[in-house]
Amino acid sequence: MKRSSSRLAALAGTVALATALTACGGQNEAASTATSAGAAGGASGAALSGEIISDGSSTVGPLTEAAAELFRKDNPGVNITVQTSGTGGGFKKFCQGQTDLSNASRPIKDEEKAACAAAGVTFTELLVATDALTVVASKGNTFLTCLTTAELKKLWEPAAEGKVTTWDQVNPAFPKEKITLYGAGTDSGTFDYFTAEITGEEGASRTDYNASEDDNVTVQGVSGDANALGYLGYTYLEENQSALKAVQVDGGKGCVTPSAETAQNGTYTPLSRPLFVYVNNAAFASKPQVKAFVSWYVATDEAITTAAQFIPLNAEQRQKLQSAADSIG
Amino acid sequence: MAALSDLTPPPAPSPAQPPTRPLRAERHGDDSPASIAFLVALWLTLLFACSVLAVLLLDAFISGLPRLDGALFTAYASTINPDGAGARAAILGSVWVLGVTAALAIPLGVAAAVYLEEFADNQRWYNRLIEANLQNLAAVPAIIYGMLTAGVALAVGLRRGVVLAGGLALALLILPVIIIATREALRAVPSEIRQASLALGATPLTTVWRQTLPAAVPGVATGTILALSRAMGEAAPLLLLGGATFITYDPDGLLSGFTTLPIQIFGWAGRPQEELRTVASAAIMVLLVLLLAMNTLAIVIRNRYQKRW
Numbered sequence: 001m002k003r004s005s006s007r008l009a010a011l012a013g014t015v016a017l018a019t020a021l022t023a024c025g026g027q028n029e030a031a032s033t034a035t036s037a038g039a040a041g042g043a044s045g046a047a048l049s050g051e052i053i054s055d056g057s058s059t060v061g062p063l064t065e066a067a068a069e070l071f072r073k074d075n076p077g078v079n080i081t082v083q084t085s086g087t088g089g090g091f092k093k094f095c096q097g098q099t100d101l102s103n104a105s106r107p108i109k110d111e112e113k114a115a116c117a118a119a120g121v122t123f124t125e126l127l128v129a130t131d132a133l134t135v136v137a138s139k140g141n142t143f144l145t146c147l148t149t150a151e152l153k154k155l156w157e158p159a160a161e162g163k164v165t166t167w168d169q170v171n172p173a174f175p176k177e178k179i180t181l182y183g184a185g186t187d188s189g190t191f192d193y194f195t196a197e198i199t200g201e202e203g204a205s206r207t208d209y210n211a212s213e214d215d216n217v218t219v220q221g222v223s224g225d226a227n228a229l230g231y232l233g234y235t236y237l238e239e240n241q242s243a244l245k246a247v248q249v250d251g252g253k254g255c256v257t258p259s260a261e262t263a264q265n266g267t268y269t270p271l272s273r274p275l276f277v278y279v280n281n282a283a284f285a286s287k288p289q290v291k292a293f294v295s296w297y298v299a300t301d302e303a304i305t306t307a308a309q310f311i312p313l314n315a316e317q318r319q320k321l322q323s324a325a326d327s328i329g
Numbered sequence: 330m331a332a333l334s335d336l337t338p339p340p341a342p343s344p345a346q347p348p349t350r351p352l353r354a355e356r357h358g359d360d361s362p363a364s365i366a367f368l369v370a371l372w373l374t375l376l377f378a379c380s381v382l383a384v385l386l387l388d389a390f391i392s393g394l395p396r397l398d399g400a401l402f403t404a405y406a407s408t409i410n411p412d413g414a415g416a417r418a419a420i421l422g423s424v425w426v427l428g429v430t431a432a433l434a435i436p437l438g439v440a441a442a443v444y445l446e447e448f449a450d451n452q453r454w455y456n457r458l459i460e461a462n463l464q465n466l467a468a469v470p471a472i473i474y475g476m477l478t479a480g481v482a483l484a485v486g487l488r489r490g491v492v493l494a495g496g497l498a499l500a501l502l503i504l505p506v507i508i509i510a511t512r513e514a515l516r517a518v519p520s521e522i523r524q525a526s527l528a529l530g531a532t533p534l535t536t537v538w539r540q541t542l543p544a545a546v547p548g549v550a551t552g553t554i555l556a557l558s559r560a561m562g563e564a565a566p567l568l569l570l571g572g573a574t575f576i577t578y579d580p581d582g583l584l585s586g587f588t589t590l591p592i593q594i595f596g597w598a599g600r601p602q603e604e605l606r607t608v609a610s611a612a613i614m615v616l617l618v619l620l621l622a623m624n625t626l627a628i629v630i631r632n633r634y635q636k637r638w
Contacts, residue, residue: 053490053586055571062600065408065575072577081586082575083490084596085568093571098488214599216606239601307409309601 049077050289056083056090056103057189059233060275063129064103066308067297078289087189088112091278097121100283100290104276105131105189122281124328126294126321128301129310132234132263133194133271135247136218140226143167143174146248146255149198149270155179155229157199161206167227181209182218182230190215194231197270219244234258235309260311275310284328298325386617393610401611405577406593411604416612418576419593422492423561423619425580426589429496430503430560435553437500438507439542445508446515447537467505474502475566482570490571493583498566503556510552514545547634554627558620564591590616 054064061084068080085093087104094102095116108116108125116123135152137144147155151170154160167174184191186203191211196202210221218230223243237246237258248255251269262268277297283290297304298321305312313321404415449456478498482489518541526536542549564572573588574596580587588596590612597609 051586058574058599061574062408065406068575069407069409069577079576079578079586081490081573083571083573085571093489096483215601216599233601235601239603 047077048075048289048292050079050287052078052080052101052287052290052293053099054080054082054101054103054277055085055093055099056101056278057087057105057275058084059105059131059189060103060129060277063275063305063308063310064101064277067293067300067304070300070304070307071293071296075289075292078293080293086187091115094123094278094280095119095121097280097282100280100287101294102278102280104278105273106192107274107276108278124279124281124284124324126277126279126298126324127274127313127317128277128297128321129275129305130263130313130317131273131275132258132260132268132311133190133197133231133273134234134237134258135229135231135249135271136222136237136244137229137247138223138226139243139245141228141245142226144229144245144247146250148250149252152198152249153200155181156183156195156205158204158206161208164206177227180221180225180228181206182221182228183209183211184215184218184231185211185213188213190231190233193273194271234263234311238309263311264314266314272311279328281328294325294328298322389610389613389617392607393612393614396604396608396611397614401608401615406575406588406597407577408575411602411608414597414605414608416590416593416608416615418579419588419590419612420615421579422572422576422587423589425492425585426495426499426567426587427557427561429492429583430499431553431557433496433500434504434507434556438504438553439511439549441504442508442511442515443537443542446512447533447541463505463508467509470565471502471563472565472569474498475569477501478566479570488584490573490586491584492580492587494570495567495572495587495589496583498570499560499563502563502566503560506556506559507549507553510556511545511549514548514552515541517548518544544636547630547636550634551627551631554623554630558623558627561589561623562591562616562620564589564595567592568595590619 052068061082064080065082068082072078072080082103083090083099084103087106090099090102090104091108091112092115093099095112096119102123108123135147147170155164155170164170165179166176167179168176170179183205184194186205191205192202195205199205210217212218215232215236218232219236219240222228222230223240229247237244246258248257249268249271250256251271253267253269256262256268258268258271263272266272279290279294284294285291301318301321302312400413400415402415402420403417404413405418406416407414445456445460449459451457451460475498478494478501479489481487481497482494487494522540522544523536526540527533531539567589572592573586574592576586576588594609594612594616597605597612600606
């Protein structure tokens with residue numbers, strides 16, 4: 001009898017643990033609603049509440065995260081969720097009407113538009129920031145200062161696979177050193193954009209390179225090898241200035257260093273790319289919190305992009321963004 | 330993803346055979362060079378596995394150390410202030426999702442195991458089919474359960490990125506493991522106990538409820554906790570379901586959005602900011618401590634209450 005009761009106690013203990021875990025979550029939640037209610041009371045005007053759901057590109061995600069953080073300082077009652085299923089995955093949910101906003105590192109494709117239309121989802125495209133895809137080499141590299149897009153194509157096109165293996169094959173002026181390449185994995189928008197611009201066909205790339213969805217892997221690999229080359233988002237270069245050097249890109253009008261200015265004024269071509277947020281028009285019209293957030297996002301876009309270490313829009317683009325946002329309402 | 334063999338509880342010794350002893354060369358009087366070489370190879374393998382683990386843990390610990398502070402537990406994820414980013418939403422999200430998982434999987438799993446072990450007729454084809462499928466289900470990759478739950482959620486009109494959907498996916502994931510562990514534990518209870526109970530006039534249901542099940546509790550608890558700790562470390566099915574990488578509020582119900590520790594760590598680890606990767610390492614330590622605590626609890630329960638018949 002005693003034995004069985006101690007065993008029952010063990011079972012009860014397990015159950016109690018599970019209940020306690022849940023209860024603990026509940027208490028914290030109660031406490032937080034109390035504080036957020038207090039804060040909302042202090043804010044001026046009618047307090048907004050409700051949920052905003054966004055999904056999409058992991059490149060644009062941090063920008064919307066920064067926007068959400070800043071927005072919630074004044075509107076703590078609004079719960080903003082940022083998911084990162086990738087641009088394609090984000091559009092899939094967006095066109096099923098499951099999300100209010102979709103972050104995208106490329107414009108919406110025709111078949112995605114068709115899916116949206118079939119589900120009766122109307123949307124507005126907002127160009128919110130610029131990214132510069134950056135070709136990088138190690139600080140220890142001496143010969144890679146500028147590459148033309150033709151050289152990049154020679155290096156990355158599918159025909160180069162297994163054939164272009166030493167740097168002198170890319171440019172006779174380069175030493176006969178073995179090439180090591182790092183790049184984005186095939187699931188990322190970065191890969192889509194780079195291949196479309198460099199090899200001329202989206203998705204067409206040599207495959208004998210170190211592919212990773214995580215740009216930090218590229219940072220590590222390139223910084224440790226003087227003969228390595230990789231490409232990644234501009235923020236990763238900014239954060240790793242001490243280990244990496246940017247390779248200038250010559251798109252036909254001379255060598256251009258990737259920077260906020262050259263991406264903004266359009267001289268860093270073809271690798272500067274627009275980043276988008278797509279807004280579900282119906283959500284904008286029916287949910288006051290979505291309307292408030294999007295209007296605020298557009299009006300404060302420059303501060304948000306700066307805070308999130310993205311490249312802000314130029315004056316012309318900002319005007320277009322404002323008029324695009326005005327057209328929703 | 331942990332190997333399945335780690336998760337099934339140690340097989341209880343069956344009453345018919347003596348417990349197997351560890352293989353030692355001396356015990357069998359076998360000290361041929363081949364057998365010693367094999368033993369050395371085994372030890373080296375073990376050493377290699379342990380040192381890889383140690384290096385990984387040490388690396389995470391050293392890089393996470395600067396951020397093992399209070400803000401890690403009280404602050405939300407942050408992009409504009411990466412130095413003060415915390416895993417509060419992720420910790421609470423893990424607790425919520427795991428709570429739902431436990432509430433769904435434990436009663437269902439134990440009940441299913443009791444039926445299969447104590448009441449089901451093994452000769453029936455459908456029971457044998459269920460049995461064969463259970464073993465297969467335990468080996469199904471976690472992401473499949475995420476896809477299944479996503480499909481079901483879409484069909485019934487439930488939003489996908491919510492606590493309930495996450496808990497459901499993880500419950501499906503660990504259900505076969507719990508059923509198998511519970512059946513092992515029930516099988517280890519000697520049939521004499523059941524026979525004695527039945528002989529004293531107890532109904533089969535009373536026998537299970539008052540005798541068999543209480544005797545099996547240590548095994549059930551061990552298996553369940555190990556299964557839950559597997560669920561806790563799982564990111565793939567939840568990512569597929571739309572567990573968010575960024576949430577700045579506490580989950581407040583079954584239909585609330587959520588993130589969990591593994592998702593949050595995954596999100597942070599890929600970010601350009603060094604500070605966010607540091608906080609990812611710190612969050613890894615939190616997750617690790619939680620997992621170790623759960624596994625320790627499982628071991629304690631097993632050692633304390635397990636009875637050899």
